[in-house]
Amino acid sequence: NAGVTQTPKFRVLKTGQSMTLLCAQDMNHEYMYWYRQDPGMGLRLIHYSVGEGTTAKGEVPDGYNVSRLKKQNFLLGLESAAPSQTSVYFCASTHSGDTGELFFGEGSRLTVL
């Protein structure tokens, strides 16, 4: 089993450029999440999804959009990248939204110049 796979692993963008991060899971999980991790701070939730076709805002959604057209995929888009979006992005999934263990992807390191 691949588990949770994120692409790309690394990306450098210029301010104003757009990009999409792809997250794919093969565990048939309903719940999927996008987090960002910055030095000295806890993981912060950007957006999440409780099932195919549904999305919801997390703690820091501004500047990001998401889509969950298929159960196994959760896409994170940056329409106009800003240097403040330089971060490591983690996708995670779980079978249970409250008590379930989160399974994380390997992370995507994004630098915005």
Added chain:
Amino acid sequence: GQNIDQPTEMTATEGAIVQINCTYQTSGFNGLFWYQQHAGEAPTFLSYNVLDGLEEKGRFSSFLSRSKGYSYLLLKELQMKDSASYLCAVTDSNYQLIWGAGTKLIIKP
């Protein structure tokens, strides 16, 4: 506001025991998680506590006191591979996970 506090960094010796504390102030409580994260890697699940008391899993144990808003992760017989960050996270009344900033554990020979 909601807050999770953990020490930023701890140092311990190979073979010894270390206790990593986590205190939380959240709107409600529906469980507490500990995750391990090696540098440059993804977090991986270690433990889940929802009731008071100690949960033991091999060399790792996790304790919870809901009345005190307190948990600790106990690592015994430390090995060099235990050098990592340890993340405490609490599920609040809305079933949202609130994450601490993590404790970087350095193991010395």
